[in-house]
Structure formats: structure tokens, C-alpha cells
Amino acid sequence: MGLSASMWTSVSGLLAHGNKMNVVGNNIANVSTIGFKSQRMDFNDYLYINGGSTSGPVQIGAGVATYAVLGDFSQGALESTNSVTDVAIDGEGFFKVRKPNTDQMYYTRAGDFYFNADRQLQNPEGYRLQGWKVENSTRLTFKSESINLGKDKTNESAFVGTGTPQDIVLDSWYLEPQRTTNVTFTMGLTSDGNGDRSTSDTSPMTALFDQWDATKNPPMADTSYATSSPIKVYDEGGNAHTLTVYYDQVAAKQVDANGNTIYEIEGLPAGYTVYEYCVTIPPEEDMRSYGGEGYDPVSNTWGKKPTQFYNDPEKGTNKNAGLLMTGHLIFDAAGNLVNQTAYSYGANDDPTALNQCNLPPEELSSWQSTKFSSNGLPTFCANFTGQPLANSVSEKLSDTQSQAQDYIIELDLGLRCLGNWTSSGTLLDLQGTLEPAKTVQVTVSPVTKPVYETEYQPDGAGGWQDAAGDPATPAFPLYIEDPNKRGSYIKGTDSLGNILKDSTGTAYTGPFFAQGTDKFVPNNLLGQAVKYTDAAGAEQTLTYDATTGQITDAAYKAANPKPRLFVETQVQERKINYNNDVAKYDDPMKTENASSAGASSYITQDAQANGYPSGVLSGTNIDNAGVVYGYYDNGETIPLYQIALYDFHNKQGLRREGGNLYGQTKESGEARQGVAGDNGFGVTRAYNIEGSNVDLSREFVNMITTQRGFQANSKGITTVDTMLETVIGMKR
Template identity: 50%
Template sequence: MGLSASMWTSVSGLLAHGNKMNVVGNNIANVSTIGFKSQRMDFNDYLYLSGGSASGPTQIGAGVSTYAVLGDFSQGSFESSNSGTDLAIDGNGYFKVRKPNSDQMYYTRAGDFYFDKDRQLINPQGMRVQGWRVDNSTNLTLNRGATSLGSTSTTESSYVGSGTPTDIVLDMWNLPPQQTHSVSITMGLTSDPGSDRTTNPDNPMSALWNQWDGTSETPLASTAYVGKSDIDVYDEGGTKHTMSVYYDQVALENDDYKISGLPNGYTVYEYLVTIPPSEDKRTYGGTITYDAEGNPQITGEKTFAGTRKAGVLMAGHLIFNESGQLVNQTAYTYGANGKDAAGDPLAADTPCDQDPGKMASWQPTKISSNGLPVFTANFDGKPLANCVSETAANGGTPYSIAENYIIELDLGLRNTANNPAWNNADTSLASLTTKAATPPATQKTLNFSDTGATMTSPNRENTASFLKQGKSIVQDSDADGYAAGILSTYQIDKNGIVYGSYDNGETLALWQLLLCDFDNPQGLYREGGNLFSETKESGRARQGVANDAGFGSTNAYNIEQSNVDMTREFVQMITTQRGFQANSKGITTVDTMLETVIGMKR
């Protein structure tokens, strides 16, 4: 190996350190770039020339080469901002964006997003941020053959990352009204002799039901009950209505009767779910026929309006144990379950054309797929709209009309045994009577049956309860449903969920941001513009959502700064400069040595 070869060895050092200075300079240049990930250059020794010596084989190095340029994908610090669409990922993950008018996808840590004039969430280059639409539709189903109700699902996902992501667009600017499908009530009742405000020796379990008079201006006197819950509910047009639930204790024993079948210390309350009788547009009876297209036609209906039970949507009982905990419940609605020839209490082809004022017309209600009793309401008189689909024999079997609005009632218990019959499962409200043709001289006895079904509500922290003394109160009530609204503000939470707040007081989850990660981020290709693209070396992107499966959280009003460490870069600059200078000295030294060799010839 000659002197000239050693000069080229130093040249390789100059080239390598020059390239490294490019990397250091690029890092320093991007010290303020949002979401930038710094790089470092690693060297490796170059080709070795083999030779021989008395001590054995020798190798003489021929220089240095660039080994790899590796990215530092550690998280940068956060900088606060005044924009709710500025997002920083605290942890693993990348935002996924789509190039406009293309299917090309890119990935970025730079979350400086905003909504454009078309309400699309984009970055400064116009890339469309990807996510899943949240499904806010209600899809309540009933056990044993009853169909679903409410709007159907038209979106890919509801709070989970599944399906095909799409561009995030605030297209829910105008919020259509949502009718109420679920009502939840938590109340505290009292247990004392004075809590039985309404009594009926012939029908002690339905005294409150018997007392209700829908033809009166005041259907139920304020002295007839011990507690009351008023809840706002909405019809499909977004009109608000008041639903009232009345409670009154049932005395288990007095001079006229005795109710047995319950453990010692148990307490029973009767309840009524009602609306103002004037708003009750339900109909019953009539004849169902079918047109040429198979659509049902109903004629000869009768109206609830003007009957004593106009406004009563559900009647039932709450059973508390000796500790004051709600342990069981009954629920009856008009014509909920007739029986067909096979004795099926939930068959949909059973005629039921009975007077709603008769207790025999009130049957154990159907149970939703959530294990909750349901009742129906009709505020506008439109038949067969968003209702349980019933069937009847073609030709006009008399049958009760299915009402418009189906609502499930959650008082704290769910029938988790999937048994649609609770207490007094196969009997009507009339079975809870002690009335006889000739009243006997002895005390009357009513046996209260128990199906033994396991009933819990795991999603409820509190259920109905009672105290030994005090005043009955409603601790909490809630109902879904709302009037129409216009989007006023929006926000993004740590789970990447985009919430819209509307002027009707509702806040709905609209979208959920998509996050992606890679098994080998070093294999990502830097596209410029704070963007990365997927390569064979990086592996396929793993999709997910914030705060789940190892993905970080999304922090609004923050942007991730560059992770360039200036101290480290200055040290790298100094060592790179020294390395470059030293290699240049190697070249000048070899040049001097060559001059000496040339000068040997005189």
C-alpha cells in the first residue's frame, strides 16, 4: 500500500464527516419543526487490505464509510396552543392522513390540524385526517321474535377502531331530533305505614292503577302517592313531553287482606309510568289487512283518549328486601302479551282487542335485549312508525295496534337470566286481586310468586332503595332523546373522540381519530412535510385508537415539538468538525511526504 492510497483513506474520512455534518445541520435546521424526529449517522470501517509479515497476516484499513442513518423516534416536548384541533400524541402512534384526490396515505406526528371551509379535518398541506364515525343511533331489540326499533346503524364504528377509516368531516352540523328510547331512574323511598296513601281491599296490588282516572283533569290526586318522578322525554319530531312515574307503598297486611309469599321484612311499592292523558294518542283494537305489496292496513281502531287509563303506559311493583335494596320488579303494559294456542305469552300473532280499563288487558311487558321492561307511547297518532313489528293472519285478524314509541325503563334491575317473565309471569294484572263474588268473612290472602330469575344492573352504581323513615325523593333520573340542535362547539378528548356540543344542550361523540404504529419505525420513508410513508422494511401499519392497546393519548390544545437536542447536536458538530479537520491533516501530511519523496531526485 503506497502513500497515495493513504491519501484516499483520508478522503473517505472527509466524505463521511461531510455527510454527517449534513445530518447534524438538518437536525439543527428543524429544531422548531412540529413533530420532527432527529437523525444520527453511524460510520463503519471500510475495506481492509491484507498483507503478510513475520508475525503472520496483517490487515491495513482503507478508510471509512457511512453505515446507517437512524431516526430518533422518541417523543418531543409539548407546546400549548389556543386551538382545540392542535393535537399531540402522548405515547406511541401516528396520525394517518390521506392525500387529496388520491388513495395515498401518510403518517405523521405533527398534529397541527384544523377544519377547512368544507368542515374537513386537515393539516396545512390539505391532507385529510382519518378516523371512524361514532354510531349514535339506538338499536333496541326485544326478546323472542320482536324486532328492533329506532334508527339503524349506518356507520362503521362506535368508540372502537373497526371497519374502514374515512375522512373526518363535521357533517353533523344540524342535529336531527332523537326520540327517547331509554329512561333511567334512581329514587329513595320510605318504608313506614304512612307510605301507603292509596288502598284498595279488593285490589291491593293495583290500588294506584285503579285510582288513575284519565278522564279527570287531575288523573291522580297529590295525596294518592308517596313519591313522584318527572322526566323529560322526546318524540320522533323532537317535541318534549313530561313523563311522570308515581310510587305508593303496598300494605302487605291489614284488616281486609294479607299478602303472603314474600320473606319477612320485604316491602312492596306500586308504581305507574304515565304521560298527560291529553297527549296519549295510542290506539287499540281494529282489523289488520294487507295490500298488494304486503303492507299492513289497519281499520276500526279505538283510541285511549277518553278512557280511564288514558296516559298510563306501564304499571308494576318494586320489591325491596329487609336491607332496603331493590331485589325484584314486575311490569305490566296494555296488551303486551296475549297467549296463542300454544300458550306462548310473547307470540306476535295473538289477538288482543280488550278494554284498557280492564286489569285482564294488562299483561307482563316484553323485555328488551338489555333485560329491561319496555312500554310504548304514541304522541302523534301515527300507527306503525318505529314500533315493534307485529304479524297477523292475512284477512283481518283483530289485533292491537303497535304504538309508535318504545321506551325501556331502568330502575336498577335487569333480567340477566334472559327469562322474559318476571314475577307473576303468565298472569295479567287482574291476577293480583283478592276480589271474590261473595266476600268471605275471613281475611283474604294473596300469594305473591317469585320466578327466581337473576336480575341485576351491572352498569348502575345505584338502584331504587328505601329507608325506614324520612321523605321519598328522586335521587337521579336520565333519559336519552333530544330536540333538534345546531352545532355550537366541538372538542377532542384524550381518547381521540371528537365531541360536538349543540345548542339544544346535547353533547355527542361524532368521530374517533385513527392512530397507527409500526413494528419497525426505522423503516419508514421520510416524505418531507412532516410525513412518513409505509415501506416493506417498516411493516404494515397497525391500526388502533388512543389510550388502547399500547397507543398513546391525544392531547388537544398541544402540539409536539421537535425532539432535536441542541446540546447533543452541538457536541456532534464539534466532533464532526474535529474529525473533518483531522482527515484533512492526513491529506496534507501525505502531500508533504510525497514532496519529500519527489525531492529525493536531484
């Protein structure tokens, strides 16, 4: 190996260190470049020349070469800004951008984006940021038999957007109204038995339902229910309506004052609590109708005109106008919601296509176990705009198309059904059956102290006044000293539930009845064998005037001024079979927001309803999952897009394109696609940009060592040159 070869060895060192100085200089030059990832140059020994020695073959090095230029893809510092569209990736991943007017895609860590005149999210060079569009329209479908929601809790997907990534464009400056399709309540109810306000001997499980009367104002009296939960919902035009759910407890067993069973729910496990609920809207906002036939969608006409629920020209307002669904919540002894019923108008009816349900809305048999949504929740029709075939969940435009499905709302009280109903029932089934009649004794309270009309009189305004005309509160019952009405009730009900009227059948304004100074027998018992128990405990038959009701039995009068009077009458007990008469979920699944019956007082713990009116975009925001939200002047915050993130198994294989861009190559492999905060990707930080990851102190050290290496190699060249001059001088 000659001296000239030694010179070329040093030359390779000069070239290599010169290249490294380029890398170091490029890093230092980009110390303020956003999203810049620094590089480092590695050397390797370049070439060896074989030779010989006394000890055998040897190799003599002939220089150095650039071994690799590797990128440093570590995290750069995040710098805060005042722009929401400045977005940094805190962790792994790249943004994907599209070159304008082409399909060429690039990747970048620089998140200095902004909306251009066309509302496209781009970087300063016009490259469009890519993301998934979020589908905000909601449409419920009825549950099919093949759908199974599963019994385990499902993890929510990190993906909010759907479809193929595309340019992020804010084309939703105007937000179209969204109809309400879901109403969710988490109710805290009590189980102490004090919540049974509406009762019924004949239909105890529909007592609250029976209280609703659209012809009255209000249609549901305040004394009829234990609690209620109102919420605002929207129709397809964005108009707001108030939907109210009323709740009232249903006693498992009811007895009268004499201990006789009026009804009993058989088969209900011990300690269980049952609540009846009714889903309602103001009757005047209920545009449902029934009985229409032969609807023509083209001309919007009927072969047979429908009957309106509310204010029909011929039949007036139906009692159940505004009543959308009713049912029961069943809680176990611990207050956990374990089952539910839900009945809506004509749910199991099967009208032919283009015909309406024609069941009488006021009859219990017309309210049937409703259909489930694909989410396993009970549904009802809320027809606010008079849609022709959206009055019952059973109505349809054709054998394969349901208009009602476009107008249903699902009710979520915390229980989903994975199967179907245990039976296809109606509210009429809940009346149960009557047991054979049996004879019982009914107690009658006798009069003990008459008060005369000269002492108290009605004031004409529903109250009372004394003889001087001053307001007064007398002790009831009151009596009138009127021989013509002696022995006659005036108003109210007696212990048997009979309506109390005078002898002419006229109901009077005050809760009083006519009587003289003697004790009496009520007129509704005249002619019956009235009995009492004397002081010795023996049963005696009372004697009285069958015309006036005045007691003529001297022994009775002398024995006790307050004896127990009773009559024997026939009563029937009503039996409701919980397992057979009540149509429940056959496979219920409790959710995290389930209502409960263990509260000390009534409370609506949570109430939610989707849907909103129209609005205009007033601002944007981007969350840590890369979701771009729009703020609208109607108060809604709507997700519009989700930024797509990408990563590579071999980042060193990416090609640096300049302009803070990287290009995919064969060496980098295909990009892995995902969203922020999921599957190893970093989170997005709005109001931030990622700075360069260049470490100046390290680069200065590299610059000094590179300079020294370059100087040393240059010294090698000058030394070899001196040696060559010596050789040439020897020749001279």
C-alpha cells in the first residue's frame, strides 16, 4: 500500500465528516421547525487492503464511509397556541394530508392547520387533513329475532367517525333538526309502600293509566301519581315538546277496612316492588289518528277518513289522547330493576298496508305489548305532525316498509330485552280473574253527635261558614235538621263505595247528610238486616224505621252510644297471576343507568333525550381523540369528523419530502391506521403544535467532534503530502 493510498484514506475521512457536518447543520437549521425530526449520521470502516507480514496475512484499512443516516422520531416539545386547529400528537402517529388537486397522500407531524375559504382543514401549503366523517343522523329499527345484544358489557369503540377517511370539510354550518329517537331516565323510586296514589278494585295494575283523561285539564291530577319526570323532545321539524313519564306504585295486595282482600298479585316474589308508569305528551300535541283506510301516498288522501285522537270533528277528544305508552317496572327486594312491561296502542294489531290501526283507544284491550328497537328497548309512536301511518308501531306503507319505524321513540329506564315478551299480552289481561263471591261483614259507623244547619252552612265557594257568615271548619259529617230529607245522604261515598245523594238523586255541594236528633241508618242500607254487637259481645239485629232510617231500638240506644254496626254482604276477590297475566321481558339485561327502588325519596337521577332544533355553527373544538366538534347556536355540540392517525413499523424507511412531509416507501411498509388514544396511537392536543426535537447542546458537541475529525483527516493529507515531497527529493 503506497503513500497515495494513505492520502485517499484521509480524503474519505474528509468527505465523511463533511457529510456529517451537513446533517448536523441541517438539524441546527431546523431547530425551530415544527414537527421536525432530527437525524444522525453513523460511519463505518469502508475498505481493507490485503497484505502480508511475518506473522501471516494482514488487512490494512483504507478509509471511512457513511454507514447510515437515521431519523430520531422521539417526541418534540409541545408549544401552546391560540388556535384550536393547531393540533399536536402527544405520542406515536402521523397526520395524513392530501396534496391539492391530486390523490397523492403524505404524512406529517406538523399540525399547523386552519380552515380555508372553502371550510377545508389544511396546512399552510394547502395539503388537506384526512379524517372520518361522523354520521349524526339517527334512525331506529325494530328488533329482528336474529339480533342478540349479548349479556356482557361491550366496550365502546374509539372510532367515532365511519366510512373511508376524506378531506375534513365543515359543510355543516347549518345544522338540520334531529328528531328525538331515545328518551332515557334513571329514576330513584321508593319501596316503602307510600307511593300508591291511584288505586282500583277492578283493575289495580292499570289504575294510573285509567286516571289519564285528555278531556280534563290537567289530564293527570296531581294526586294520581307518586312522582313524574318531564323532558324536552323534538319532532322532525325541530319543534320542542314536553314528554312526561308518571310513576305510581302498585300494591301487591289490597284489603278493605274490614280486612277483606280486594285483589292480590299472585306469584310475585316476596319483597318485590311494582311501579306503573305512563308516557305522555300534552293531548293537544298528539296528532295520532285511527281507523283510516286506503291511504294514497301520492295524493295524500284516504278512502275512509281517520278519527283523530285529539279534538276529532265528530267524536271529540279521545280519553287517551296524549297517552303514548304505559307499563310496569318490577324491582326485587334489594330495589334492583329486574323486569319490565310496556304496552302501546295497537302494537300487536296487523292492519293491511296503507290502513291504520282501528282499535278503540279507550279500551284496555287496544293497548298491547309493544315492539322492541334493535337496541332491545320498548318503543312507542310519537306522531307530532300528523303522519298518516305513524300512529301505532304496527302500521306500514307496504309489507316490507314501515313508516311508523321512522317516528318511533325508545324508552330506556335501565333494562334491555335480549329476547322477546314472555307472552303477547294486553292491558285487559292485567285485570286478572274474580274469585267466587263470598259473604263478609262490612262495618257501618253510626252517627254520634248531630250538628244542625243553623250552625254551619256552605259558603257557595266550596267551603263552610258559621251562622254569622264567617269562614269556619266544622267537624264532619254535618247534618241538616230537615224532616223532608231526614235519613238521606247528600254527597260523598259511604264505606261500601256507594255514591251519596239525596232522595231525589241529586248530588249536593257539601259532604253532609240530613238527619234529626236520633241516630240513623243510612238510606243505602234501608231494608237490609243491620246488625250490631252489644256490650256482652252478643250479635243483635237492629230495629229501625225502614222509611226514615231512624233507629227505634231502645236497647241499642241504651247499650252503647258508639256500637259497631255491620251488614253482611257479598264480596269478590280479584286474583292477578304475575307469571301468566303479566307480559314481561323473557331475557332482561340490566344496564349501568338502571332505575332503582331503594331511594328514601323520589328523585330523577338522570334524564337524557337525543334530538335538537336547527342551528348555525358558532365555533369548533378538537378533543384528545381527534374528534372535531361543532358548536351551534342552538346549544348543541355535534361531532363532525374524527382525525385519522397513521404509523409505520419502519419509520426509518420513510422518505423525507421537505415541507415537513414524509412519503411512504416499500421499506417503510404500509401505514397502520387508527385514531388518537387507541391501539398505541398518541392523543391529540388542540391549541398546541409540536416543536422540533433537535437538542442543540448535543448538536454543538457533534459539530465540534465532526470539526476535529475533519481537521485530523486534513492533517493526514498534509502529512502524506510532506512525505511524498521527501520521496521526490530523494530522487533528485
